[in-house]
Each structure stands twice: as C-alpha cells, then as structure tokens.
Amino acid sequence: MNTKISFDNLTPGMELTPLVKRPTTRQLVMWAGASWAFDEYHYDRDFAVEYGLPDIIVQGALKAAFLAQLLTDWIGEAGVLRELNCKYQGMDFPDEEITCRGRIVNRQNVAGEIVIELEMWTENPRGKKTTRGTARVALY
C-alpha cells in the first residue's frame, strides 16, 4: 500500500501499478455472504450450466470492488475516491487471474483539490477487458 504518492507524476497517461486478484470459489462465497450476492451461478456449477453459463462466474460487483481497492490502495490517506463507474462486459471464472488496471486521463485543480480522472478496467488471462469504467479521486 502506498500511503505517500508524489503529485508531480500524476499526469495523463500514467498507469497505476496493477492489482492482481485470483478469486477462489471460497472467496466468491465470502463475497456472496458479506454482500448478499446469492445468485446460485456464483457458487453452484450445475445451476450455472443450466442457466446457460460455461461455469461459475465471478460476481461483477466483486470486480468493481477490486477496482475500488486498486484506487484506495493507491491514494491511501492522500485523498478520497469520489466516483467509480463500470460496465460489466465479460465473464471471469474462479481460479483465474483478474488484473485490475487504471490509467490517468485528466488532472484538474478544483477548489483547492487535485481531481484526477482515470480510466479503469479488469483484464482476464487472455487479455480481454471484462470490466471497463472510469473513476474520479480527489487529493487534498
């Protein structure tokens, strides 16, 4: 975790150090329980197949929470996450790596704060972007 970020380097094009996750079915069940994600296709393989999916799939919200973690790990106590949005574009499966990435697209000074806008995405092991979105963080 990076608690001190150098504001000088925060220019468009800069990429955050990726956060790599590899959720197990155990983690999907932990998320299901903590977050009320009880749809069976996140933990019951037979159900997932009957539903028309290739396998159990990782919850979209868990991937969004991974992207949020990438941002809060990065900003530490130097600022806050103001906004995150994402589109669930593809499926991820348990025991496969999900690489969470972010890239700065804009930097502005707004009312004494530095507001950074980022492009955010998750990537599966085949390089496909399965979640895409944007975020806004404010640095004090």
Added chain:
Amino acid sequence: MKWEKITDSDVLELKRMVGKESEPYDIEVTKGLIRHLAEAVGDSNPLWRDGGQGSKGEEGGAVASPALLICNLTNTIIQGKMSLPGKGRRLDGWREWKYISPIRPGDVITVKSRITDVYERHGKKLGRMVFMITETILTNQRSEKVGMIRGSAVRY
C-alpha cells in the same frame, strides 16, 4: 424451463414502472459488516479497520470501504424493495457509485431508489433485452446524503 423469454406484457409492465419509488429501508452499519466486506474483497487497508490519521480535519476511526455501496445491501431489487417483473434471466449492465461523505460504524443508512428509465435493446447473443435504470440515494441518520448509485438491471 425455469426462465422464460420476456414478453410484450413484461415490457409494458416495466415501462409503467418509470417514476416508481422503492420502499425505503435501513442498513445498520457495524464494524463487523465493514470488516466482512473488506475481508471478502481481500482488502487489508487499515482505513477499514481502525482508520488512519484522518485527513482534512476529519475525525479518525474506521470508515466503510467503497464495497459497501457496491454490494447488494444497497440494491433495492435484490433486497426485495422493488420488483423486476417477468420470469426472464437477469443481469447487471453497468453501475455508477458516487461517494459523498464517509460512512462509519454506528451509522444508519437509509436506502431509497427510483426508476428513471426503461428501454429495450436487441443483443446479438441474448436477443431481446429490457433495461431498467434506477437511481438510489443513501442518507445517514443526520439526513446527510452520503452516496448515490445509478445503474441498470437487465431482463432478457
């Protein structure tokens, strides 16, 4: 078949729901809830446990991680406070979360949503799809707006 293709009457019923507001409900935010969410994400940031020094003169102590707004505790459809008619399959399309002020243990967050739009699309793989757009507002026990969520629920 447990799941049926959406019908014209499902679509009409959904379209009639535009403007409808959900029955409000409360989330009692506890240290345990915050910890369980962070553990499920695999997020060991101390801010979600004991808080940091606190920035900008804010009081210290634990705050809820962004996962609290992202998770289904704030989803009025999943929480049964708003119905999604039809017997079709369901998925989440996109979501937008706005974090307005920190949420801390002991806070009671009131969740209320409104359906802002319903529209149809045709998907290459999934065929006929109906999108229901909702806007959810979260307020705390002091009636301060702490967050906002917009997103689409899809029936296909």
